[in-house]
Amino acid sequence: MKLLACAAMALSFAGCSDKGGGASVGIIQYAEHPALDNAHEGFVEGLKENGYDAEDGTVTIDYKNAQGDQSNNKTIANTFVNNNVDLIYAVATPAAQASANETKDIPIVISAVTDPATSGLVKSNDKPDTNVTGTSDLTPVDAQLDLLKQLVPDAKTIAIMYCNAEDNSAFQADLAKKKAKELGLDVVEATVTDSNQIQQVTESLVGKVDAIYVPTDNLLAEGMASLTQVANENGIPTIVGEEGMVQNGGLATYGIDYFELGKMAGKQAADILKGEKDPAEMAIEYLPGEKCELTINKTTAGKLGIEIPETLESDAVIIE
DSSP: OOOOOOHHHHHHHTTGGGSTTSEEEEEEESOOSHHHHHHHHHHHHHHHHTTOOGGGTSEEEEEEEOTTOHHHHHHHHHHHHHTTOSEEEEESHHHHHHHHHHOSSSOEEEEEESOTTTTTSOSOSSOOOSSEEEEEOOOOHHHHHHHHHHHSTTOOEEEEEEETTOHHHHHHHHHHHHHHHHTTOEEEEEEESSGGGHHHHHHHTTTTOSEEEEOSOHHHHHTHHHHHHHHHHTTOOEEESSHHHHHTTOOEEEEOOHHHHHHHHHHHHHHHHTTSOOGGGOOOEEOOGGGOEEEEEHHHHHHHTOOOOHHHHTTSEEEO
């Protein structure tokens, strides 16, 4: 595919770190939950490892959390643009979209966005051709559904539960539906639009499904404790998109390391700040397969009466 490179944009990005007092970076995080927190912390570490350390003044970091409110995303992004920061790091799709809507000039590095192209952030994941680049948190959906069948071999019908307002959740749900069909599983779609619906929708699945699959979804990650309380009390295993959800009562995941994902984004940001690379030409990056980890909540397994096969337990991170 032929895409035009933005030469003028590249010139505006070069030498961003030449301002007095070091480079300035604004971090906008959509919500507060373990995956996004780790992506933030990893980014700071990635910057540090590549020459930008807030402690020695080589970078000034302004961190703001939108607390899951889209209007806050817009306000924060607008503030960063008005302050003329050298770079914006946007964690999660709503934060990334708000930032991209506010500026086409300031470089934006994103993370915890499943498919930037589908989200309208880049023209192509291979060659963004915009002021946006970063890292994708596309999880191994197929492997997660295979894990579901291993742990719940008698499952016939599963729910795929996600927030239908999140583009990337819908993207993963479509992947999960395709894989479930290959595995011979019937699927019930269970969608929510706000946190107040999580308990009610989960309760509606009792007696109708043998397991619940939850992708990496910001709303459900925040409300995971409510979901798993109902599911676990009613004997419904939950296979989830990332480790933080397992810590909050999910049965298991085969997921990515968000801290490592953030570190990758931090290196990308450092390359841009040094003027060595142009976001328009920087492909969206993905964690290699060996960075994915199997995580199992043994307490949840006990509540559900599920025996973890030795072949899985020996390779897993176990949460007691």
